[in-house]
Every structure is written in C-alpha cells, then in structure tokens.
Amino acid sequence: MLAKAPSLAADEVIVDLEDAVAAGDKETARVIAVDALERGPLGRTTALRVNGRSTPWWEDDLRAAAEARPDVVVLPKVESAEDVSAAADLLPVGIGLEAQIESARGLVEAERIAAAGARLEALVFGPADLAASLGVPVLTIGAGSTDYAFARVVAAARASNLQVLDGPHARLGDDLGLVLSARHALEHGYDGKWVIHPSQIEPVNRIFTPSPAELDRARRLLETTGGAARFEGELVDEASRKLAESLLRRAELLF
Numbered sequence: 001m002l003a004k005a006p007s008l009a010a011d012e013v014i015v016d017l018e019d020a021v022a023a024g025d026k027e028t029a030r031v032i033a034v035d036a037l038e039r040g041p042l043g044r045t046t047a048l049r050v051n052g053r054s055t056p057w058w059e060d061d062l063r064a065a066a067e068a069r070p071d072v073v074v075l076p077k078v079e080s081a082e083d084v085s086a087a088a089d090l091l092p093v094g095i096g097l098e099a100q101i102e103s104a105r106g107l108v109e110a111e112r113i114a115a116a117g118a119r120l121e122a123l124v125f126g127p128a129d130l131a132a133s134l135g136v137p138v139l140t141i142g143a144g145s146t147d148y149a150f151a152r153v154v155a156a157a158r159a160s161n162l163q164v165l166d167g168p169h170a171r172l173g174d175d176l177g178l179v180l181s182a183r184h185a186l187e188h189g190y191d192g193k194w195v196i197h198p199s200q201i202e203p204v205n206r207i208f209t210p211s212p213a214e215l216d217r218a219r220r221l222l223e224t225t226g227g228a229a230r231f232e233g234e235l236v237d238e239a240s241r242k243l244a245e246s247l248l249r250r251a252e253l254l255f
Contacts (some may be wrong), residue, residue, distance in 0.1 A: 005042040010201050011192065012044035017061055018051050026057050030064050037068035047098070049074035053083050055100050062090040070161025072096040072121065077129060079105040081116035088118035095119070098165075101153050103133040109132075122163035124194070125153045125185075128170075141170035142181060147188075154189045161206035166193040168200075175203060182207040191250070210251045220246035 005013045015036060021029045033048060048070040050061035054077070065073050075087050078099040088097060090249050097120045100108050107130065114123055128141040130149060138144035150166075157164035166185035169178045182193050182204045210218075221231055221244045228237045 002036045002042065004198075008043065008198055008201060009205060010043055010195070012045040012072070014047040014050045014074060014194070015042070015070075016047050018049050026051070030057075030061060034064050034068040037070050041150070045071045047072040047074050049076060052077040053086065059090065062087055065095065066091050070146055071096065072098055074098045074100065074124065076100045076126070077102055077115055079103055080109055081112045084113060084116040084120055085118045096121040098122040098124050100124045104127035107129040109147055109151060111159060114156040114160040114162055120162060122165055123153055123157040124165045125167050125190075126152060142168060150188050158189070163191045164189070168194040170194045170196065170228040172197055172199070177194055178203055180247060181195065197248045210247050212245060213250055218247045
C-alpha cells in the first residue's frame with residue numbers, strides 16, 4: 001500500500017498508526033511508517049495519524065513524527081485546545097496539524113479546538129467514533145451522523161479560517177452511497193472527504209471539483225452589476241457574488 005500511494009490521485013495520503021493498527025502491532029507499524037516517510041513524499045501532502053493522547057503510544061508516535069517530518073500530523077479524538085498545543089510542543093516547526101472531532105466532548109469543544117492555533121490547519125469529522133460517543137445505533141463507519149454535528153464542525157472550522165474534511169464511507173463497492181455521502185459533505189461546505197480504498201478517489205474528486213459549467217456560471221455572475229439583479233431567472237445580490245467567489249477559490253485550490 002505504501003509503495004502504491006505516490007501513484008494515486010489523492011490530495012493527501014495518510015499513514016495510520018491509530019485505529020487501523022492492532023494494539024500488538026503499534027511498535028512495528030511505527031517503524032514501518034517512519035521508514036516510508038523518510039524515503040520521500042507519498043502524495044501531494046503526506047500525513048501521519050498518531051494514536052490519541054490518552055493512549056500509551058501518543059508521545060512516542062509524535063517523537064517518531066518529529067523524526068520522519070511528514071507534512072501533517074493527524075490528531076485523533078481531540079477533546080480540547082490543550083490536546084492540540086501539547087502535540088505541537090513535541091513537533092518541529094513546519095509540520096502542520098489536523099484535529100479529528102469524534103466524540104461528544106470534542107463536538108462541544110469544537111470552536112475552542114479550532115481556535116487553538118498551534119499550526120492547526122484543519123478539522124476532520126470523525127463519523128464512527130462520534131456516532132459511538134453519541135449513542136447512535138449504527139454498525140457502519142459513516143452511517144448515522146447528524147446534521148447538527150456535521151454543521152457544527154464546519155462552522156467551528158470556518159470561524160477560525162481552517163479547512164474542514166469529512167471522514168470515510170466504509171461500504172466498499174457502494175458507489176451510490178459514496179457519491180451521496182460526498183455530496184452531503186460538499187453541500188455542508190466541507191473541502192473534501194477521506195477515502196479508504198483507491199477505487200473511491202475518483203468519485204470523491206469528481207464531486208468536490210467544480211465543473212466547467214459551474215465555473216463559467218460563477219465568472220458570469222461576477223460580471224453582473226452591483227446590488228440586486230436578475231441573472232438567468234434568479235435574484236442575485238452581493239451574497240450571490242460571495243458564493244461565486246467561494247466556488248472559484250475552491251477551483252484554484254484544486255488546480
């Protein structure tokens with residue numbers, strides 16, 4: 001998997017030391033991850049997800065990240081701004097941080113977490129652990145997330161000028177479900193979505209990439225005169241122009 005990663009059309013490749021690794025394999029996985037990261041980039045952005053702060057592996061994982069120097073360290077199960085700053089203290093300047101919001105406590109602290117600074121670049125919605133924390137009766141990762149939680153995470157991120165990402169859709173081969181899940185995230189304002197298999201990359205990229213028709217319409221909308229106006233059968237005003245500018249900025253980030 002690590003050897004194949006650089007050939008994939010993903011914006012970020014995340015090497016996972018947390019939930020994807022059994023407790024007895026943590027030390028071995030850390031050695032493999034450091035070796036892979038030191039060999040060179042695994043994607044446009046290379047990330048390492050460490051174990052949570054409450055685990056016995058957290059500090060050793062962060063020291064390994066300081067050695068391997070990924071672009072980003074993903075912090076799981078973040079429940080306070082102090083979780084972010086404590087991790088930053090163990091990492092050299094130049095390594096960014098992404099905080100996963102995936103518990104009831106993390107959700108109610110989302111605004112303060114997002115405002116933590118300390119090189120924080122993004123919030124990541126963690127659907128499975130959050131569903132378990134909230135008591136949602138589902139057994140599949142990505143099922144059962146509430147619109148309230150989804151919206152609160154994106155609002156917290158935007159209030160602190162952070163990116164915001166959705167977690168994965170775990171039903172492999174469920175192309176329609178994947179597309180609907182990605183569309184749901186896009187319509188809530190998310191910048192992207194995690195995937196867990198190469199076959200999921202293209203559909204997710206397609207959903208989050210503005211189409212040529214959308215880009216053309218946004219540019220034409222910006223050419224309308226100021227104030228309220230009629231545009232292609234719709235009322236548009238200054239807020240509409242902000243929407244157009246946002247879509248064009250998304251395209252610039254992607255390309």
